[in-house]
Amino acid sequence: MGGVLEVLRSINSVSVVGASPIRGRIGYEILANLVRYGFKGEVYPVNPKYREVLGFKCYSSPRDIPGEVDLAVIAIPAPQVPKALEELCGKGVKLAVVISSGFRERGHVELEERLLRVSRDCGVRLIGPNSAGVTSTPARLHASIEVLPSEGKVAVVSHSGAVGGVAIYELQKLGSGISYFISLGNSPDVSLEEVLEELAEDPYTDSVVAYVEWVKEGRRFIEALRRLSRSKPVAVVKGGWGKASSEAVKTHTGGIATPYELFKAAAKQAGAYLAEEIDEAVEAAEILRKLRTSPRMRRVLVITNSGGYGILTSSHLEVAGAEVAPLTEDLARGIALATSKEFSGVNPIDFGGDSRAVEIVKALSLDVLRDYYNLAVVVYVPTSAETPKEICNAFRETSEVLPTVYLVAGGGSTAIARCVSGVKPVARRPSNLAKVLAYLWKT
Amino acid sequence: MGGVLEVLRSINSVSVVGASPIRGRIGYEILANLVRYGFKGEVYPVNPKYREVLGFKCYSSPRDIPGEVDLAVIAIPAPQVPKALEELCGKGVKLAVVISSGFRERGHVELEERLLRVSRDCGVRLIGPNSAGVTSTPARLHASIEVLPSEGKVAVVSHSGAVGGVAIYELQKLGSGISYFISLGNSPDVSLEEVLEELAEDPYTDSVVAYVEWVKEGRRFIEALRRLSRSKPVAVVKGGWGKASSEAVKTHTGGIATPYELFKAAAKQAGAYLAEEIDEAVEAAEILRKLRTSPRMRRVLVITNSGGYGILTSSHLEVAGAEVAPLTEDLARGIALATSKEFSGVNPIDFGGDSRAVEIVKALSLDVLRDYYNLAVVVYVPTSAETPKEICNAFRETSEVLPTVYLVAGGGSTAIARCVSGVKPVARRPSNLAKVLAYLWKT
Incomplete structure (x- = not known):
């Protein structure tokens, strides 16, 4: 099995579990954004309440989906997520993006562990839970609640969906766009470290903007960031510089915030550009990739x-x-x-x-x-x-x-x-x- | 004679010496901006080349103007400016704003001294030379080449016209506007210090944004800034932090740049907000005047x-x-x-x-x-x-x-x-x- 970016580049079919015809609901926004952004592959909404959503036939259960599913986007109450993923298991799902929150970040550690087990047993890679979705412009795929992006060469990786959304917006203000957007959320499986590793080799990406709250594996992070920085400009912004803001990370993405001084030292050692603001990170990434x-x-x-x-x-x-x-x-x-x-x-x-x-x-x-x-x-x-x-x-x-x-x-x-x-x-x-x-x- | 702001508030007639019907020329832009901004008083263009400019009767010489002139805006080649001001002398002019450059900042110190002597002999207050003009929203007067402002309560005082223009633009981006804009230029007469003194008492001004390259009278400046800061928020930005940028001040507004460390200490002592950027200064001035x-x-x-x-x-x-x-x-x-x-x-x-x-x-x-x-x-x-x-x-x-x-x-x-x-x-x-x-x- 190739890397997560390779999977993201070749998505041909998507199931939205928890699809909704009601504007403003997450299950509506994701499906609507898929359509608005012009995804050309198969789309399978799942929700036992509806027969049709946004013009697509809607299925009662993942089991009823007639074809194979490359990507499953799941936006249903947290306790139901592991079972839904199990049901998707037989559909050839390569990647599951769990939008639902209410896992480790709300103290439900066991539920998150169960979800991770299901994904491992099933051989499905897992982004989230508590993610705002993913975008892959090579696949013309915007499976996210964030603002519709322009196509471009900047990868946005973020623990926070909205902060990633701000980065996408700031890129557009500079006439620029993204290769991928990956909202990591709690990230028990697909991690910041892994995504940074893959971005170093990615031919669709010229520079990287990352919003980071915590680091799971320090050495791996520094090594990935160093390799990435050597091949293309990387601008990172860290959330959690003090007591309260670090404490808040626990209830946001369920991680233990990396101390800021330590993070600063690591970023410097790895050769990344450390920004204090999102717009600064975006401007830096853009100047660095264009200034020879x-x-x-x-x-x-x-x-x-x-x-x-x-x-x-x-x-x-x-x-x-x-x-x-x-x-x-x-x-x-x-x-x-x-x-x-x-x-x-x-x-x-x-x-x-x-x-x-x-x-x-x-x-x-x-x-x-x-x-x-x-x-x-x-x-x-x-x-x-x-x-x-x-x-x-x-x-x-x-x-x-x-x-x-x-x-x-x-x-x-x-x-x-x-x-x-x-x-x-x-x-x-x-x-x-x-x-x-x-x-x-x-x- | 009252202060300069008092004069600026009650302008009823303006002469533009060097008016031009050709778009892009300074003498055109000033006259056009007077009209665009809706000045209601008398307007007297002066230029021997034209009989009419922008629908106004145009006079060959200031001497031919039939009525009194409160404000004279002068945009003709520098060597001719002192004589033009002499000719305006009999017209009751209270304030002359000299847009023309080519005085002290180009090494023509004597010409500037002559201009100053004429203004003193004539009892006319002098803004500039090398000014980008003035705005007084109480008088609905925009006699400037800078962007049309919105009316508001923020005074913008600047050694540089364009930097003042950027401040006006940034204020508009925050839905805000100005009371006055004063582009000081070389300022041998009306000085930064004097304007700051008057702003402390000005009922049309809630806060002040100032771009400063140099200070003429150190003690007077600190005292004026302190009094002003006590009555309303003041955000200052200093140009010239190093050798090259300080050297450039000489050829820009003809002053000796105040060393940055000294300026920082003075601003702090006076209680002003020291910004590093124009947009930061504007945002600070706006937050400070609204946050109780x-x-x-x-x-x-x-x-x-x-x-x-x-x-x-x-x-x-x-x-x-x-x-x-x-x-x-x-x-x-x-x-x-x-x-x-x-x-x-x-x-x-x-x-x-x-x-x-x-x-x-x-x-x-x-x-x-x-x-x-x-x-x-x-x-x-x-x-x-x-x-x-x-x-x-x-x-x-x-x-x-x-x-x-x-x-x-x-x-x-x-x-x-x-x-x-x-x-x-x-x-x-x-x-x-x-x-x-x-x-x-x-x-």
Whole structure:
């Protein structure tokens, strides 16, 4: 039997046990999301109360399902889950995702152990219980209660469904999408460690965002994270930094929260990016996978249409360890000649509020920049003189001679970030950009 | 002669010297923004090249203007500015805002001194040169090239026009608006210190966001900031933290950047909130003016529909010094009885992803909470089961027994934040909220 991701990539049939025709119910949302996201395989709702749900024939029991079932999504009261899984056993189920809560996290340890035994006896891999579902864009499968994602190359792995949902949403705000979403829940079987191991080899995934509350096997976790970090960028956020928030983990995903200091040390040792917020993790994962720069590239040129925002960004970059070296006279002359623009400032180069994106990006294609700098940051505040689309086109079509990040703020910046981010690294906050670069530079 | 804000509040006539009918030109944008924002007084464009601009009769020289002029906005090449101001002198001008750049910040110190002399001889107060303009919502006046603002109670004072523009935009994202926007530029006359002094007494202003690159008079600045901070929340952001970014200040607004460590100490001593980002400053100013809590209120109850996001938020709050004390059995029973909801977790109270905003806010009106906590934080991740409008209505209409902040994230959160923020404090990032509370608690 292959890995869980391999299974997730090739799901051709799904049964939703606990399907419901009532909006807002979990058994409705999962089935509706399967349809909305365009799953092409067989769908078998199970619920003895209904003959039909959302246009699909509904079965009284898993036993009545006529065909094979690759994936079973179970959303019925916890005490009934082990029996339902037993009944699914003969249907060739490869993976069961248990949405139902009320197991270890509510003190029902034995029930969870029974569920795990059934899954082992049956040879079914188990995600959850207390999961918000899974998404596999290679299989065009969104078997989850979270927001419909866009297709992309970022894997989201999360102990919390809603936090994973926030990550999916933040990725969309950057014009990006996911390869997989795996809401781990209590995870007695398929674990964080195992998923991280598999992601290292996964061809559909370019970077990883993980929300982690606890670690089951410390050494295995560090080793998996290290291997993964070596092959693609990984941004992790930890929940539970103090007494109360760590205590709450027990009743949330049933684990013992890993102490934050220990986790921080492990993440650092493994080479992962440690974020404090979900949006920061997403922005970091996106910049890191798009920015083709080496750890030593610290000589930074800042080019801007706003003296003040350029200065504020340089401030953050300097503290992060950037060398924001001043322009030589030669270089300044060369840039002035090539752009036909006056500019004040040495570095940041400030082309002023009456300049346009198309004018500013001219400077980015000057070969001579390579002799002085090895990274460029464009800091841009849109003005009413040009549309977000004009700005985006200018940025998208620029052939930079240096690795370049675009930092946009102010009116129109959301649209520009979403648009440019499709092909180039975009930051929305100077502090995030500075932290990402400090991580690359190991400062 | 009254203060500058008093003048700004009662502008009845404006002359735009250097008005232009060509889109994208500064002289066009200022005139167009005056019209777009609905200025009701007299408008006198001046430009010898045109007889009419944007439907207004255009004058060849300031001398030809038939009436009195309260405010002169000057956007012509720098060398011509002093003479233009002399010509305006007889027109009763109270305040001149010079948009033109090319003074001290480009090394033309004498030209700036000449401009200052003319303004003094003429008895005209001077904002700029190298300003992006001013806004006075009491006068329905937006004489600026920056984004059209919403009317509100937050004053934005900035050495940089574009950074001020970003603040205005971020305020709008929180459903909020400005009382004044003052782009200081080089500020040889009207200074940061003077504006801060006046804002302390200003009845149109509830809180202040300031972007500062340099301070002219250290003691006066600290004293003004202290008086202001005592009467209303002030969030300041400093540009220039290192060598390059401080050096750039000289060519941006012509000042010598105040060293960051010194500035930090001054801001702290004065009791201001020091932000690292513009959006953080705006969020802090908004939360601080709406949150009626005292510095000692550290016992925090977190209520959420997302176990994970609640835990992440509590993590930030704990580090900031919050006491996230667990629920007593009595209190838990009381809440369960009143809300008819099961909930896991002790504190944060996790009502789960299948709960609705209307159910969660029931808990916030329970008198008994007062016996245990003195601040509530609602952490909410919208689900597809309810609309942003339903969520907003539930939050807006809640009568909380404790001071309460709403933290929203994920799909729909932008609309909810904008909507709820009109009446109640809203945070969008756990780290911002934690930092604001740490500031209140002086931890």
